[in-house]
Every structure is written in C-alpha cells, then in structure tokens.
Amino acid sequence: MNPCQECGEPSVITLAYGPHYFCKKHFLHFFEKRVRKTIRVNRLIEPKDKVVVGVSGGKDSMATLFLLQKILGKTISLHALMLDEGIPGYRDKAIAKAVDGCEQWGIPYTVAKHQEEVGYSTTEVFQKIQENPKLGSSCGYCGTFRREILNRKAIEMKATKLATGHNLDDEMQSVAMNLFTGDLFRLARLGPRSGNHELEGFVPRIKPLYECPEKEVMAYANLAGIPHYSDECCPYSWMAKRNHFRKAINDLEANLPGSKFALLSSFRQLKPMLAKEEFRQKANLQKCVQCGQVTTQTVCGACKLIKRLNESTGKNEAPSHGAGLLVPAIKRGKKLTCATTKGYRPTERGRSFPHGETDEPLVQIQ
Numbered sequence: 001m002n003p004c005q006e007c008g009e010p011s012v013i014t015l016a017y018g019p020h021y022f023c024k025k026h027f028l029h030f031f032e033k034r035v036r037k038t039i040r041v042n043r044l045i046e047p048k049d050k051v052v053v054g055v056s057g058g059k060d061s062m063a064t065l066f067l068l069q070k071i072l073g074k075t076i077s078l079h080a081l082m083l084d085e086g087i088p089g090y091r092d093k094a095i096a097k098a099v100d101g102c103e104q105w106g107i108p109y110t111v112a113k114h115q116e117e118v119g120y121s122t123t124e125v126f127q128k129i130q131e132n133p134k135l136g137s138s139c140g141y142c143g144t145f146r147r148e149i150l151n152r153k154a155i156e157m158k159a160t161k162l163a164t165g166h167n168l169d170d171e172m173q174s175v176a177m178n179l180f181t182g183d184l185f186r187l188a189r190l191g192p193r194s195g196n197h198e199l200e201g202f203v204p205r206i207k208p209l210y211e212c213p214e215k216e217v218m219a220y221a222n223l224a225g226i227p228h229y230s231d232e233c234c235p236y237s238w239m240a241k242r243n244h245f246r247k248a249i250n251d252l253e254a255n256l257p258g259s260k261f262a263l264l265s266s267f268r269q270l271k272p273m274l275a276k277e278e279f280r281q282k283a284n285l286q287k288c289v290q291c292g293q294v295t296t297q298t299v300c301g302a303c304k305l306i307k308r309l310n311e312s313t314g315k316n317e318a319p320s321h322g323a324g325l326l327v328p329a330i331k332r333g334k335k336l337t338c339a340t341t342k343g344y345r346p347t348e349r350g351r352s353f354p355h356g357e358t359d360e361p362l363v364q365i366q
Contacts, residue, residue, distance in 0.1 A: 013219055017258035024223050031220045035067050035208050042192040044206040045161060050077040052159040052203070054150050055102075055109070057082070057094030059221040060165030062101055062228040064208055068163060069105050080109035081153055083146055086121020087235065094229035101227045110153070114142075117149045118302065120309055126236055132312050139240040141305050148293055148302040154203040166207040169214035172263045173245045180245075185296075188274035190267070201287060201294040213260060 004011045004023035011021040022030055039045055051068060055061040065080055080102050082095050095111060102109040115121040120128075126138040154162045171190060178187035192210040209217060221228050237243070252259040287293065288300035295301070 012223070015216070017253075017261065019257075028220065028224060031212065031216060032067065032071070034211055036071060038192060038211050039071070039208055042206075042210075044163075044193055044208060045072055045076060047075045048077075049160045050079070050158060051161045051163050051206075052079050052081050052150075052154045052157055053163045054165070055080040055082050055098045056165070057091075057096070057098035057229040058165070059218050059226070059228045059230065060167055060170075060209060060214070062098065062165075062226050063217055063221050063224075064163055064165040065101065065107065066105065066224070066226050067208060069107060078107050079157060079159070080107055081150065081157075082109060082111045083149060084111055084113045085142055085146070086113060086115050086123050088123070090232065090235060093231065097227050097229040104227065110157075112149055112153055114145055114149070117152075118145050118306055120145075120306070122236065125309065128309055128312050135308060135312055137239045137241070138236045139242075141309075142236075144301045144305055148291075148300070151203055152293065155201070159203050162203045162205045164205060164207055165209060165217075167209040167212050167214045167217050168260055168264065169246070169249070171207070171210060172249055172260050172267075173242055175263060175267050176245045176249060177242065184274060188271070191271065201292070211264070 002011050002014065002021040003009065004026055005021050006026040007023060009023045012024050013022050013027050014020070015022075020030070045051065045068075053061065053065045053068065055065055065078070068076070068078060080098065082098050084091050084095060099109065101107075113121075115124070120141075122138055122142045125141045129135045129138055150162060150164075174190055175187065178184075178190070192208075193204060193206045212220075220226075249260065249263070285294055285296060286298070288295045288303055289298055290303040291300060293300050293302070
C-alpha cells in the first residue's frame with residue numbers, strides 16, 4: 001500500500017492519472033480545493049446569490065449541495081429542487097435520500113412532479129413509446145422536460161443561479177456527443193456556466209463539479225458520509241445514446257489515464273472559436289409562443305414533445321405500481337446498476353473498478 005503523498009500515512013485512495021495517493025483527510029481536502037477553484041476561477045457564484053440546486057438524490061447532486069453549503073453557506077441562499085419523474089421504486093427512493101440530506105443540513109427543498117408540470121410521468125412516456133416506437137427514446141423526453149421544469153421553477157423561486165451536479169465525465173460525454181452529431185451550438189453552450197443575467201427567462205446554470213471525475217465524486221460522497229441513493233440506476237437508462245460515449249471514454253481512460261482531462265483541455269482551447277456560433281444563435285433567442293420559455297425556435301422542444309405525446313395513439317393509463325420498471329430490465333437482460341451503466345464494479349474491499357478491468361482501478365478505495 002502506497003503512503004499518502006501529503007502526510008505519509010497509509011493511503012485510502014489512488015488516482016491513476018497522477019498517480020496520486022491520499023489518506024482520507026487529504027483526499028477530501030484535494031477534492032474540495034478543486035471545487036473551490038472551479039467556483040472561483042469561473043466566477044460561478046457571487047455573494048448574496050440565491051442558488052437553486054437541482055437535486056436527484058444521487059452522489060453528484062448531493063455532493064454539490066453539501067459542498068455549496070460547506071463552502072458558501074454563510075454568504076449565499078440555498079434551496080434544493082427535486083424532480084420526481086414518476087418512476088416507482090427508483091425516484092421515490094432517491095428523493096427520500098435527498099430529503100434526508102436537506103433536513104440534516106437545514107436546507108429548504110421543493111419537490112416538483114413531471115406528471116403535474118408537463119402532464120406526463122416518465123413511466124407514462126415509456127409506455128407510449130412501447131406502443132409507438134417512432135416516438136423515440138424516453139431519455140430524450142425526460143431530459144428535455146427536466147431542463148424546462150428546472151428553469152421554470154428556478155425563475156418562480158427568483159433564483160440568481162441554478163446549480164447542477166454535472167461532473168467531468170458528464171461534460172466530456174456531452175462534448176463527444178455534440179462533436180459526433182455536428183451540433184456546434186450545443187457544443188458551444190457547454191462549460192462550467194451558461195446563460196447570463198441579461199437573458200430574460202433563463203436562470204444562469206453553474207456546474208461546481210465540472211472538473212471532478214465521476215469516480216472521485218463517488219469516493220468523496222462515501223468518504224465524507226454524504227447520504228445519497230446508490231442502488232439501481234434509472235430502469236430506462238439502457239435506452240440512452242450517452243451510454244456508448246460513456247463506455248468509449250471510460251475505455252480510453254482505463255488504458256490512458258488522464259484522457260478525460262486531456263479532452264477537457266482540448267475543449268477549452270476550442271471554446272473561444274465556438275463563441276461566434278454561440279453568439280449567432282443567442283441573437284435568435286425568443287420566447288416559446290406556447291409556454292413562454294426561452295428557445296431558439298417559435299415553439300420550444302418541451303412543447304413539441306408534449307404535442308407528440310398528446311397526438312400519439314394508444315392507452316393513456318399508467319402501468320400499475322412498479323410495472324414500468326420490469327420491462328426495460330428484462331429487455332436488457334441484466335440488473336441495471338452502476339456496474340452495467342457506468343462501468344463500476346465495487347468489490348468486497350470497497351474498490352471501484354472501471355468497466356472490464358480487474359487489476360489497477362482508476363480510483364481505488366482501500
């Protein structure tokens with residue numbers, strides 16, 4: 001076992017891209033220092049900001065909420081916003097963890113339900129897609145609805161910033177996805193913050209974990225004792241196109257540690273060149289004629305998707321409790337845990353291995 005590089009005590013975690021070896025105390029310090037720097041360098045938060053944090057109950061959003069409270073709790077106002085997509089046996093358990101954390105830390109929270117906000121739960125959307133596959137993937141609907149609801153609710157709460165738990169892995173997957181689809185506008189919008197105070201109808205979004213690899217977020221949440229949901233992933237996540245990019249980038253990182261940070265560096269160099277595309281598209285921003293949300297089109301994406309669902313034929317009844325969970329899992333043929341969707345394989349020693357690897361983990365917790 002390698003000693004901690006800071007104090008010489010036995011290390012509890014190894015970061016292969018350094019390599020770095022840390023004891024519990026110095027890993028927590030290392031992680032928090034990185035988040036502080038991300039907030040400071042990118043000017044994510046200002047004194048007296050009212051920050052609404054999108055909280056799912058998972059490790060990323062709970063770590064974000066915990067860190068903002070710890071680092072800036074005395075200078076800003078925090079409010080947790082939890083979205084219930086309507087997936088029995090999954091989201092209700094995750095929200096319970098989020099509520100536990102908020103009550104433990106004294107942070108006010110609000111729960112908004114997809115069914116009440118847009119007229120459809122994700123389970124109902126999935127049922128309609130089963131009846132009419134041409135409707136697409138439930139992930140496309142869920143993501144669009146989630147972004148629209150988060151922004152709308154943040155406006156109602158008079159938030160000055162909307163924080164999300166997006167980590168380095170999430171962002172680099174998005175970079176790759178937009179590169180492969182040739183979507184320069186979406187690519188240009190990526191980064192630790194988006195939007196500005198002058199853009200009416202859009203709350204600026206910030207990502208404090210922007211430079212934190214996902215496995216390190218998992219390690220931090222566990223070592224810091226942050227309550228979070230860590231059982232099975234979303235039962236519909238096998239449908240996501242993102243899974244292919246996640247696997248490809250994780251494979252690169254497994255064989256070439258530091259690849260995710262290298263991709264981040266390349267994107268940062270491209271960002272100034274993409275700014276022209278972002279500015280051109282911003283000039284076309286307008287309010288959706290149906291709901292009033294900011295969009296680049298006459299009708300926003302959320303309203304278009306709702307119309308597609310309304311026009312689709314088939315049953316309107318939601319499946320019985322839990323029924324929506326069974327079909328995806330059976331179709332996939334395996335249990336939907338982090339091992340199958342994100343490449344983690346925890347062992348009896350508490351180690352977190354990248355997908356398909358058995359010897360040297362990228363993040364190893366002794």
